Amino acid sequence: MTTLIDREGIAVRDAHDPLCGKRDAFVIPDGVIYLDGNSLGPLPKAALRELKLAAEHEWGEGLIRSWNAAGWFDLPTTLGDRIARLIGAEAGETVCTDTTSTNIFKALHAALNLRPGRSVIIAEGTGFPTDVYMAEGVASARPGVRLKLAGIDAPEIEALLGDDVAAVLVNHVDYRTGVLRDMAALTSRIQAAGAVAVWDLCHSAGTMNVGLNSANADFAVGCTYKYLNGGPGAPAFVFAARRHHGRLKQPLSGWWGHANPFAFEHSFQPGDGIRPMLCGTQAILSMRALAGALEVWDDIDLLEVRQKSLALTDLFIALVEENCGRFGVTLAAPREHAQRGSQVSFRHPHGYAVVQALIERGVIGDFREPDFMRFGFAPLYLRYADVFEAASILHEVLANETWRDARFAKRATVT
C-alpha cells in the first residue's frame, strides 16, 4: 500500500493521543488488531482482577454473606449509576440487569402503560433483529397492540408517527451501517406526536457522550459487552427518565423489583424509582467482571473518546478509499461526522471471505448479511498505527485476492 498518509505522521498522532495510556488497561493478544470491539470488547485487566476476587474471596470465602458484605445485592443499582455517567443520565435512573432483549420488552411495556389510549409500537425493520423480535413479542401478547416497521411499512419513522403510536424503539447507531441518529431531534418529533422514545444504545454507549437527559429521552436500553468491555454476554442496562418514576409498570415483576424484597410478601408492590425495571436474581460473577471493566472509564472524558473515534474512522475511510476502491469496496458508513457512529462498514460482493482472510492475518472485524464488512473502532485501546496497519492488510488481501482461498468460504458467523 502506498499512501499520501505516512507512517511518521501516524506515529506523531499516537504520541499526542490523550487516551494512549488506556491501552495498557486491556489484554490485547500479540499479533491482533482488534476491530470487533463493537461486538465483544477485549478483556480489561481490572475485570480479571475483580472476577478473581469475586470468585475466590467473595464466593469461596464469604459464601452467602457476600450478598450483603460484598454489595452483590446492590450491583444492579451501583453499576447502573456508573453506566449512567456514560450515557448522560442521572444517578438513580439506570439499572444494570438481564439482557438487552429482556430490557427492550420491559421498556416497551412500560411505555405502552404510560400511553393507555394508544396501540402502536414503531420499530426499525433494518435495526438489530432482536429489537424487532421483542417488539413482536410485546405486541403478540397484548391484544390490540400492533407493530409497524420503519423501512418496511414506510421509509422513515417520521412517516409512521400518528396519534395511535405509543412507543418508538430506535437504534442510536445502526448495527450494520454505523449510521448515528440525532437523538434530540428524533426524540422531540416522537414526543410531539404524543409517543414515548425508547433508545437502543448498544452500538453507541462507550464511544461518545450519549446525552439521554439532554435529549429528553424517555427510556433506553443497551448492552455492556461491546464498547464497555464487560465480557461476553455481560448484563445489560435499562434507563427510565426520572419524570416517569412512580408510574413504571412492566409485567416482568420479579422479586428484585419489589418494594421490600426480603419481607417475602405475597403480592407484588413495585419499588421506588427505577427499581420496577428489575426482575430476578442476577448473574453476579458476570456483574463483578463488568464492575472491573467500568473502572477503566472512571477518569475518561467522553468528548475525547468521541474525537478520537471520529479521527480513527476518518483515517480508515481515507486509507481504504485511497487504496482499495478499485477492488470493489464501497463505503457504507456516513461521511458526515454528525451521522457516524464508531464503526465503519464497507460493502464488497465477497465480503464474507475478505473478512475471514483478514481475521487469519490478525485483523479481526466481522461480517453482516448480505455484504457488509464491519469494523469497529474503540478509542480506548486502538492506536492510529493499528488503523494504518489494518488498512494495509486489507489492501494486500484484496490486491492479492487472498480471499479466494476455499478456506474462507462462507459459513455461519456469530456476533
Add this chain to the structure above:
Amino acid sequence: MTTLIDREGIAVRDAHDPLCGKRDAFVIPDGVIYLDGNSLGPLPKAALRELKLAAEHEWGEGLIRSWNAAGWFDLPTTLGDRIARLIGAEAGETVCTDTTSTNIFKALHAALNLRPGRSVIIAEGTGFPTDVYMAEGVASARPGVRLKLAGIDAPEIEALLGDDVAAVLVNHVDYRTGVLRDMAALTSRIQAAGAVAVWDLCHSAGTMNVGLNSANADFAVGCTYKYLNGGPGAPAFVFAARRHHGRLKQPLSGWWGHANPFAFEHSFQPGDGIRPMLCGTQAILSMRALAGALEVWDDIDLLEVRQKSLALTDLFIALVEENCGRFGVTLAAPREHAQRGSQVSFRHPHGYAVVQALIERGVIGDFREPDFMRFGFAPLYLRYADVFEAASILHEVLANETWRDARFAKRATVT
C-alpha cells in the same frame, strides 16, 4: 450437649459414606459448617478453574472467536442437557438461561398458549414470593387472565382446579418448611382437570432424583445457584416436555430463540425443540463457572444423594429435638421422608437472633419470616460430623442464651 448419638458412631457413618470423596471438590472455608447451600452453594474447584479459563484464555485471547471456538453460543443447550440428567429430563428438553423469575414468565405464557380457552393461573400463596409476583405479572398483561392462590383463595391447589384453569405453578419443595410435593400425583390431578403443570425445582434440583418425565411434568424451572453450586445468581433453567415442542410460544421472543439467529431476518420465526424458550445473549462468564460446577455431578448417583440427604436431615432433627426442644424450638419440617426436601426448618420466637448467633460461631444457616430458622443439607460436601457439631453449637447458643446479645438484633437479610 449430651446425646444418645455418639461421636464414634458419627465417624463410622462418615467413613462409610459413598459420597465422602466429593467434599474435596469444593472450597469450604476453615471453621465453617455451611448449612446454607440451599441458598447459595459453595465454590466448586472446577468452577474456579473453568472461570479462569473462560476469562483469561477464551475472552482474553480468543476474543470474539470464542463464541464459536469455545462453544459459548451453545452453552444454553449443552448446559441444559447436563442439567436434564439431574432432573429426569431427556436431552433437548432443557435450556440453561436467564433467571428463574424470567423463566416462570415464559413457562406460564407458554402454558396459557397451550390452553387457549382457559384463563386461570394457580400459584401458591405461601410459595417463594417471586413465583407469585411473576404470575401476577403474566396475569396483569393478558386481559381476562386471573390468578388464584392456594393457601389464600382456598387451602389447597386441588380445591382450585376447575375447567377454567390453564396452568398451575407449584414449588417442588417449599422454601420455608422444606415440604416436598408428590410430583407425579399432583401433576396427574392437574392434568386430569385439563391444566398444565409448571414445577419450580429451585429447592429440589441437586438433592434427589427429580423425575420430571416419569411424573409427566409439562414445564419446569429452577435455579443453579443453590444445590447445583453454580455461583451467585448463576443462570437458571427451563424445561418443556418434548410433547409440547413445536407449539412453544412465549412473548420474550428474542434472537437466541430464533430459527436462524445469524440470518438477521426481520421477523421472528421460533427455533426447533426447546429453543423458543431462549431470548437474549447470555452472561457467559457465569455460565462457564456453572459448567465447572456441573462437572462435580458427572459420576453422581442421585439415589445416593437422596439417601444421604434424608440421613443428614434425620440426624439433625433427632439431635435438635433431643437437646433443644426445651428451649422453645419446634420442628417445621415433615418427619415423613416422602414429604421432606433437603432442608430442615425449626421455628423459634427469636429465630432471627439465634441464626445470627449461629453464624458468628461458623454455623451458617438462614432465617425466613416470620420465625423460621432454615438449615440446608447438601449431601456432596456435608459430613455427618458437621451435622453433629452444628446441633451441638445450636444447643450451646440456646442453653447459654447467646442470642440475646444486642449485636444479633434484627436487620434485613438477604437470601
